[in-house]
Amino acid sequence: MRTLVFLLVCIIVGNISCKKNSTEHNFEKHSQDTIESQYETPYFDDDNIKDKAVIKAKQNTELSSFILSIYLSSLNKTVEIPILNNSILYNNTEADYYLSDPIIKNKIITIRVDYADQITKPNISGERKNLIEKIKFRFDTKNKKIQVIGYDLSYTKAKKNYSKSFNFITGKFYSTSSFNGKKEEASSWASELQNIYIENLNRDFFNKLLLHGNEIE
Numbered sequence: 001m002r003t004l005v006f007l008l009v010c011i012i013v014g015n016i017s018c019k020k021n022s023t024e025h026n027f028e029k030h031s032q033d034t035i036e037s038q039y040e041t042p043y044f045d046d047d048n049i050k051d052k053a054v055i056k057a058k059q060n061t062e063l064s065s066f067i068l069s070i071y072l073s074s075l076n077k078t079v080e081i082p083i084l085n086n087s088i089l090y091n092n093t094e095a096d097y098y099l100s101d102p103i104i105k106n107k108i109i110t111i112r113v114d115y116a117d118q119i120t121k122p123n124i125s126g127e128r129k130n131l132i133e134k135i136k137f138r139f140d141t142k143n144k145k146i147q148v149i150g151y152d153l154s155y156t157k158a159k160k161n162y163s164k165s166f167n168f169i170t171g172k173f174y175s176t177s178s179f180n181g182k183k184e185e186a187s188s189w190a191s192e193l194q195n196i197y198i199e200n201l202n203r204d205f206f207n208k209l210l211l212h213g214n215e216i217e
Contacts, residue, residue: 175213
């Protein structure tokens with residue numbers, strides 16, 4: 001009888017040990033897959049050599065100023081793209097802004113721009129808060145230039161959440177507003193929103209961009 005009990009205990013312990021080892025193996029494999037997926041090879045242009053993109057701060061006495069610096073291995077040169085502070089376009093007054101590190105994925109560079117909120121003034125409404133921009137770049141292999149392929153904007157205004165998304169390849173743009181579970185959407189197209197390159201990324205371009213998608217407000 002004692003021998004039978006002893007054998008049953010050994011079998012149970014053995015099964016638990018096998019399950020534990022299997023769980024640990026699966027966890028380690030899953031963790032490894034996750035880590036590897038977060039760090040893809042940073043290819044941007046068309047020569048399959050690693051490229052580098054960094055944010056550089058420019059000295060300014062009042063507000064921050066940044067540029068996106070991209071080294072193109074295929075052309076053996078560095079391209080610097082000014083990242084404009086667009087706060088004055090949205091609130092008629094300048095606020096400081098902050099940039100995330102650029103992310104290179106699937107040969108597309110994405111940067112995120114966050115703006116500091118303005119101090120709400122009494123008896124004045126309409127400030128856009130929680131302003132966030134996302135800008136996407138890719139290397140045009142045909143003309144060997146950097147193309148701007150997307151721009152996303154999100155903010156809150158008068159307790160409503162708004163978002164706009166522009167596709168500069170197709171020229172299409174989408175706008176959305178949401179409040180208390182209710183959602184409104186609109187979309188359209190404009191030929192002037194196609195074939196945008198970094199030399200077009202200036203104040204006049206953003207002024208025109210501001211005119212699109214405002215029907216949701």
